[in-house]
Amino acid sequence: MKLKYIIYPLLVLGIAYLIYYRISANKKLAGAGGPGGGGGKSREKGGAAPSFGVNGVLVKATSFDNQLEVTGAVEANESVTLQSEVSGLVTGIFFTEGTNVRKGQLLVKINDRDIQAQLQDALTKQKLSSTNENRAKQLLEKGAISQAEYDTALADFRSLQSQSQLIRAQLAKTSIRAPFNGKVGLRSISMGEYLTPSKAIANLASINPVKITFSVPEKYAGQIKLNSAITFNTDGSAKSFQGKVYAIEPAINAQTRTLQIKALAQNPNNELLPGSFAKIKLSLSTMNNAILIPNEAIIPVLSGKTVFISANGKAKQVNVVSGTRTAEDIVITSGLKVGDTVLTTGAMALKPDAPVKVTLINN
Numbered sequence: 257m258k259l260k261y262i263i264y265p266l267l268v269l270g271i272a273y274l275i276y277y278r279i280s281a282n283k284k285l286a287g288a289g290g291p292g293g294g295g296g297k298s299r300e301k302g303g304a305a306p307s308f309g310v311n312g313v314l315v316k317a318t319s320f321d322n323q324l325e326v327t328g329a330v331e332a333n334e335s336v337t338l339q340s341e342v343s344g345l346v347t348g349i350f351f352t353e354g355t356n357v358r359k360g361q362l363l364v365k366i367n368d369r370d371i372q373a374q375l376q377d378a379l380t381k382q383k384l385s386s387t388n389e390n391r392a393k394q395l396l397e398k399g400a401i402s403q404a405e406y407d408t409a410l411a412d413f414r415s416l417q418s419q420s421q422l423i424r425a426q427l428a429k430t431s432i433r434a435p436f437n438g439k440v441g442l443r444s445i446s447m448g449e450y451l452t453p454s455k456a457i458a459n460l461a462s463i464n465p466v467k468i469t470f471s472v473p474e475k476y477a478g479q480i481k482l483n484s485a486i487t488f489n490t491d492g493s494a495k496s497f498q499g500k501v502y503a504i505e506p507a508i509n510a511q512t513r514t515l516q517i518k519a520l521a522q523n524p525n526n527e528l529l530p531g532s533f534a535k536i537k538l539s540l541s542t543m544n545n546a547i548l549i550p551n552e553a554i555i556p557v558l559s560g561k562t563v564f565i566s567a568n569g570k571a572k573q574v575n576v577v578s579g580t581r582t583a584e585d586i587v588i589t590s591g592l593k594v595g596d597t598v599l600t601t602g603a604m605a606l607k608p609d610a611p612v613k614v615t616l617i618n619n
Contacts, residue, residue: 307613310602312566313549314616317594320546320587322580323537328470330490330532332461333520334436340366341429343452346445353442357434357460364445364457368430375427378420385413438462439526461530464523468499470536471514479540480504486519488536490528497521497528501538547592548585553600554578563592564599564606571599571610 348365351357392409395401434440441459445451468488472480484501499521508515521528554576555562561578564571576591592598597614599606606612 307569307611308571308602308606309613309615310599310606311617312597312599312614313553313618315547315549315592315594315596315598317545318548320543320548320580322540322543322587323582324472324476324540324580326470326472326536326538328468328488328534328536330528330530330534331467331469332438332463332530333465333467334438334462335530336435336460338363338432338440338457338460339455340364340432340451340453340457342366342426343450344368344430346447346449346451349443349445349447351440351443351458353440353458356439357437359434359436361434362431363434363440364432364451366430366432366451368427371423371427371430375420375423378416378423382413382416382420385409385416389413432457434460436460436462463526463528463530465520466523466528466530468519468521468534468536469516470519470534471509471512471516472538474508474513474515476540477508477515480515480517480538484538486536486538488521488534490532490534492529492532493527495527543587547588547594549588549592549598550600551581551584551586553598553603554586555603564603565592566597566599566612566614569611569613571606571608571612573606573608 344366346364347367349363350365351361351363357363389406389409389412392401392406396403396406438460439462441461443458445455445457451457468486480501482501482504486499486501488497488499489495490497499519501517501519503518505516549563553563555564555573560575562573562575564573566572574591577589579587579589581587597616599612599614600617602612
């Protein structure tokens with residue numbers, strides 16, 4: 257019985273102490289900015305929210321070369337697959353694979369013995385007809401024959417003359433010559449082979465200079481001019497090459513909405529090979545007072561693009577209109593002015609009017 261009277265008071269005192277401790281803790285929490293309080297760990301002295309530490313750049317006006325980056329292909333200046341116009345046995349191959357040849361150089365000879373025989377026969381008949389025509393002319397002058405008889409002799413001579421020219425043309429087709437200066441590729445024929453018009457002999461290409469073929473979007477069509485300079489690279493070389501626009505398609509492609517363009521580039525060392533993939537930079541114009549900001553500052557939204565700027569120590573979200581984008585920067589055509597501080601970090605966490613502490617970085 258005595259033990260019970262001792263334990264119960266102790267329990268009551270313990271419960272009373274816990275209640276007192278809880279009330280005291282709540283008062284301290286409220287005074288420190290808890291529920292119903294005016295400040296806390298997330299607040300600075302005087303009830304102000306702490307500033308977000310962010311990076312920013314100061315907007316400046318700068319000169320900007322507006323360049324368009326597109327892809328294209330390297331093409332030979334002239335290219336042809338050598339083929340024969342007539343059928344026959346190959347009696348001579350007069351080129352070495354992979355070497356340069358000159359315009360008019362004999363490359364392949366086809367057996368022409370039968371055509372040579374036909375030509376000799378035609379020339380013999382032409383000579384006899386020429387003699388007959390000359391004799392008829394003399395007789396006509398003496399009045400020994402009529403004009404009609406002389407006209408018949410003259411027609412026979414001219415017919416045989418035309419026949420000889422036709423055979424000579426056939427004979428010329430048995431000699432396959434280079435149509436232009438260039439480099440001949442790998443041959444696909446052999447001596448003694450029976451060659452037909454459908455059989456490819458080799459490829460011939462003129463690769464100095466080379467053509468660079470590419471297309472630009474329709475909106476840039478009005479900015480492309482003849483003799484515009486281009487810079488391009490290929491996967492086969494780390495070197496940058498230069499070229500000039502020499503031809504522009506007169507109409508936009510209705511399917512792709514692009515404008516096709518060709519440029520010429522010198523290739524004295526044969527470093528550029530036809531068929532290569534080209535990454536092209538085309539200079540469009542120079543902007544003297546352009547506003548450029550880092551790409552990471554841009555925030556895409558449904559209505560367009562926005563950025564955060566610092567105004568009186570607080571974040572302010574503004575709408576912007578952008579132009580050309582490079583690998584690092586983007587041109588702003590509307591929404592910013594020189595002297596604005598554009599925030600480049602923390603964009604996803606920032607809210608309008610949030611206090612910010614900006615660390616300026618060089619741009």
